[in-house]
Amino acid sequence: MxxxxxxxxxxxxxxxxxxxxxxxxxxxxxxxxxxxxxxxxxxxxxxxxxxxxxxxxxxxxxxxxxxxxxxxxxxxxxxxxxxxxxxxxxxxxxxxxxxxxxxxxxxxxxFDGLRRAKAKEAAEYFAKKAKTWDQERTLHAADTDVEAAVLSAIGDRPLQSYLDLGTGTGRLLELLKDHYVSGLGIDASHDMLSVARAKLAEAGVSKAQVRHGDIYALNVPPRSYDLVTIHQVLHFLDDPARALAEAARALRPGGRLVIIDFAPHSLEFLREEHAHRRLGFSHDQMERWLEALELDLEQVTDLAPQDSSDTKLTVTLWLAKDRRIVTDVPAANPTREVA
Missing domain, CATH: 1.10.10.10 (Winged helix-like DNA-binding domain superfamily/Winged helix DNA-binding domain)
Structure with a gap:
């Protein structure tokens, strides 16, 4: 543009x-x-x-x-x-x-002293949650493998604007920092946003911000982002399709949506102990949702754990593209506020 x-x-x-x-x-x-x-x-x-x-x-x-x-x-x-x-x-x-x-x-x-104090607070909060997260990480493919798959999926195409939904610690904003000009992470947890701000500051990522928001009602202009990611978020939601619709609304014509989540599984304890609402998503289910949103599914990657027993989880990456034709009409500024 x-x-x-x-x-x-x-x-x-x-x-x-x-x-x-x-x-x-x-x-x-x-x-x-x-x-x-x-x-x-x-x-x-x-x-x-x-x-x-x-x-x-x-x-x-x-x-x-x-x-x-x-x-x-x-x-x-x-x-x-x-x-x-x-x-x-x-x-x-x-x-x-x-x-x-x-x-x-x-x-x-x-200012630097204030940042160090916030980083310490974030580290303490992260340490309290680490036991739960570490237990879940042992169930699926290594984070390094998942991140490598994300980088491979988006390729080298430059991005003007990037939106990460359910940003958590802001890890994807940090991972993709060399690919976008302006980044925004949305999360519903104030505590996680504090962690994300501290981690992004520590990593020297100044071109990304994080905001409190509702994934079901995004306070961003439509047709504003070249790339939207939803990383390990949908399985916590009662209505994943609604969240996908909001993500699709934020995409510019020709923009891409990357979804990373679990393949179908039967680990019921994740509902009780980790607040999962959905036990994974099938290829067919995701394709139906994306088709309804007029998004073309371009790539599906399954990342199986090294130990492929029944107690392990497969992570799936879906890459979809907005099928609307790209024009020279300027899109809305994704960084402005929307009433």
Whole structure:
């Protein structure tokens, strides 16, 4: 998709509005931080050492100028630089600021300390859940084999935008970081989102964000993503077909959907001990769902465990493509908020 010059530039009044919004020391420090990562008011208060009302006021002015976006998540709100021309102008200003400036250097040091503290919290949470996850991992093919299959399925085709549903720890956002320009992970668990943010920050993945959301009612623009993935999520859902319909709605014409889940099995204890709602999915069932959504099934890969006993699980990867014809009509910006 080629974006027209008129979509990259700002009229004079809008340019002046952005310059007025960032033309204050606290707000300039805020955009320097937001150019690196998203923040909450609490984060910004701790880093800049200012009161919450004052930080909130500065963030409000930047939001009104279109420089940053706000994303409510429960009782918290996350802020990040917009991908609009206003946000890009702010990024250009940050790129020309000296990182050796004492004020900016101090902000960066406090920001790094905050990140380390969050990473520690995430690691502690992850450790509590690890026993359950490790037990399930022993039942199926190695994660490295599954990830290799994902990389093989998507190939080397560049992606402008990527959406990961049920992102969990954000592992796929990290795995595919060299393939997309902009990534977004959606998950219903606030705890898992905290883990994902910490892990993405630790891995240096700044072009992906994670958001709280409902897989049955995605708050993203339709026809916006080149690739959508659903990794080991459908078996937890009462209505997998509905989730697939939401995923298909998010695909651009010609976009691809990758689903990774279990083949049919009879391990009933997974319902009782691991909250599985479905005991796997057959090739035929998945093909029927995808056909109903006008998605063409292009590839099916079964990954059997090395021990193929009745107590082991086969992981299946399905690759489907939106059959709509690609046009030059620009798709919606996947990073903007949808009411």
């Amino acid at each position: 080629v974006v027209g010059e008129q979509e990259k530039t700002l009229p004079v009044e809008a340019t002046l509005s952005v310059l007025r919004a960032v033309g204050e020391s606290t707000r300039l420090r805020l955009i320097a931080l937001l150019a690196e990562s998203e923040l909450t008011v609490k984060d910004a208060t701790a880093i800049l050492g200012q009161s919450q009302p004052r930080i909130s006021r500065h963030l409000k002015l930047l939001t009104e100028a279109g420089v940053i976006l706000r994303f409510p998540e429960g009782s918290w709100v996350y802020y990040r630089l917009s991908d609009s021309p206003s946000g890009e102008l702010a990024r250009d200003l940050v790129a020309r600021m000296s990182l050796e400036d004492p004020v900016l250097a101090s902000d960066k040091a406090r």
